[in-house]
Amino acid sequence: LAEAHFYQNDPDPALTYFSKGVDSYQSRNFFFAKENFQKALDYQPDNFIFRGYLSTTLTNIGVDYFNSSKPGTAVDYFMQSLSVFPVNLEALYDLMIGNIVLGNFEQSAAVAKDII
Numbered sequence: 001l002a003e004a005h006f007y008q009n010d011p012d013p014a015l016t017y018f019s020k021g022v023d024s025y026q027s028r029n030f031f032f033a034k035e036n037f038q039k040a041l042d043y044q045p046d047n048f049i050f051r052g053y054l055s056t057t058l059t060n061i062g063v064d065y066f067n068s069s070k071p072g073t074a075v076d077y078f079m080q081s082l083s084v085f086p087v088n089l090e091a092l093y094d095l096m097i098g099n100i101v102l103g104n105f106e107q108s109a110a111v112a113k114d115i116i
Helices: 014-027 028-041 046-068 071-084 088-102 105-115
Strands: none
Touching: 014 028, 014 105, 028 046, 046 071, 046 088, 071 088, 088 105
């Protein structure tokens, strides 16, 4: 899929990077997926799909850090995810939980209000 970078005989680097990102994402290589989704978004900054995939990838990186007992780094990734796609409910929920673990109860409550 990632090598199919021609669409109607016209090369489209955004789609090439996006395809590589999807391949990496499916392999759970989230850091490489993040790089490729970001490059695709650089070509097409208003592309809703590219934003969604990048945001989801950043959230998954954060979850991996959270599960590795690194909640501070996880929270950073959840916030990055929300900067790309502010309505990512999974990132909001994870940010709320991460802040609880860090003892940032007021920040967690503020995130909960955003979810509600």
